[in-house]
Amino acid sequence: MEKEEKNKEQKQKNIDSELKEHEDTGDENKASEHGEILNDQLEEGKAVFGSSPGFIALSSFTAGLEIGFSFLLMCTVYTYFSGKVAEDTIFKLMTFVYPAGFILVILGRSLLFTEQTSLLSLPVLNNKQSITNLLKLWGLVILGNLVGGWVISALLIWIGPALGIFNLLAVEKIASHVTSFSPQVILVSAVLAGWLMGLLSWMLSSAQETVSRILLIIMITGIMAFTSLHHSIVGNVEVFAGLLSSPKITISDYMVFESVALLGNAIGGVVFVALLKYRAFVYSVD
Structure with a gap:
């Protein structure tokens, strides 16, 4: 037993030593190696763990607000094209405006749960943080994102019709489109979305x-929008706005969607990005 513990400690030292050797050299003309990206992600994740709860709560709340600009544009696109083109075509056209909120959030360095999911898991996999601390941090980020989304939802369903840029039918249609699937479909869809968001964080x-980062955000979130994959934080704004403005969206619809989407996004980011990327690096360490 003691020998096994010593072997684990030595293995961890080897991993940390190898990561140290892969610190970013700052050479912009050289493509980053797997170890360099992993080291950057680990350092960024540890920095978030070291942030004050107040910063995390406020930054997460800000992200929940800012992601609402995607919803604002989606509702505007639906209303503008309604009656001019087929409804399924309108949902595909939303792909062009869907990335807007993500660009604001990610480049503005606000804390978005789906971008942070894999990032914050890495210090746990590297034995620098506990699962308990991870769950507490996730909870704070999720709460901030959700509350921000609720606030922007309430604001947008008032200001949109007041400005004449969209009507509440658009809100209802978008919310119904998001919640029209079974929980099993939403779960798998959310896993794929979480996987993509984890990859986005990795590639960033x-x-x-800045231009390269914007193009990456547009590409990844555009895939999610075009294929209607479920994102828990944008979906929070979409479905909560529908709950506030339409009798067709019930509290049960909202609770089922949000809980399943959060679970799926978490699985996608942790299992298919953080765990696989980390284990691939570990296997290369003697």
């Missing part, structure tokens, strides 16, 4: 220029 660590 290797992107140096």
